[in-house]
Amino acid sequence: MLVVSACGGGGSGNTDEFDLQDNGTVSVESGQLLDVSMAAEVAEEASTEMFEASGFTPPGDEGESMVAIDNGDLLPMIFASDTNVDMDFARSGAALVAQLNEALALPADINVRFSDCGEANAFYAPREGNEGNPAVAEGGAIFICHELNELFSNFFTDPDQAFATSVFVIMHELGHALVNQLELPVLGIEESYVDGIAAVFLGESGLSVGSVLAGWFFANQGQAPFFDTHRAGPQRLGDLACWGVGADPDLLQDPVIDSISQQLVVTGRRCSEEYNQQLRGLQSVLGDNIRGGLTDLIVLSDESDQE
Numbered sequence: 001m002l003v004v005s006a007c008g009g010g011g012s013g014n015t016d017e018f019d020l021q022d023n024g025t026v027s028v029e030s031g032q033l034l035d036v037s038m039a040a041e042v043a044e045e046a047s048t049e050m051f052e053a054s055g056f057t058p059p060g061d062e063g064e065s066m067v068a069i070d071n072g073d074l075l076p077m078i079f080a081s082d083t084n085v086d087m088d089f090a091r092s093g094a095a096l097v098a099q100l101n102e103a104l105a106l107p108a109d110i111n112v113r114f115s116d117c118g119e120a121n122a123f124y125a126p127r128e129g130n131e132g133n134p135a136v137a138e139g140g141a142i143f144i145c146h147e148l149n150e151l152f153s154n155f156f157t158d159p160d161q162a163f164a165t166s167v168f169v170i171m172h173e174l175g176h177a178l179v180n181q182l183e184l185p186v187l188g189i190e191e192s193y194v195d196g197i198a199a200v201f202l203g204e205s206g207l208s209v210g211s212v213l214a215g216w217f218f219a220n221q222g223q224a225p226f227f228d229t230h231r232a233g234p235q236r237l238g239d240l241a242c243w244g245v246g247a248d249p250d251l252l253q254d255p256v257i258d259s260i261s262q263q264l265v266v267t268g269r270r271c272s273e274e275y276n277q278q279l280r281g282l283q284s285v286l287g288d289n290i291r292g293g294l295t296d297l298i299v300l301s302d303e304s305d306q307e
């Protein structure tokens, strides 16, 4: 959530954040890499794939040079933790990230690192400004800190709710990565923009409960590290609950979600319209960088199935 780097495009803030990450590199003792096999397999399968090869034809064009070439993958990596944090979320998150490569065409590889950070946080770091850091691939790196998943597990009594929130966070950071890599045009605050990306990714996969719960979580945190350029907790809850419910009004049947979202009904926000506007916008800017559309983009594995 926080994002140091994606917000500023490589300001000095990156460096500080990165000091926290130095123990997470492959070669250092406390950050032993647990699992890259999945990433390697996925990369091998998909790295040189071109959408052209699958018969994809870009819209409104004779098919000249408009085809998105898929030169990059999300490369999930799970690192050992110095704490007793449960690794299930990291494993499920890594599996989810790996399967996104089937749909996403990226210009360069992006590392997705599940590791200790020294604080409960998550962020995207672009390559620019981090060229010497081996943790950061050509397309940057997403960091999902074990400590943050632990915080989710402690906050939510239901592990499915905790994981749904973790999935939202992964998609939020992926949003930052897409803004950077695909040079998506951002109007307004990038943090809100990528919250919208995450809400649409979850919404189109029937996982909107994760958007609402993430909003609830943020609204209940004090000055957590991921509070910087994000909107204030209550505002962010208002947005995320609205977009979650906007995508899936049936969520209001759940008494918890209903109570969280109640204030939105009172204020009369047009949540379905807000959601659909973002859906259309995202479809437009992603274009042929996403194969097969946004529907059911995210598939949870059995063990992490939440509903």
Ligand SMILES: [Zn+2]
Binding pocket: 001, 002, 003, 172, 176, 191, 194
């Ligand atoms: Zn962010």
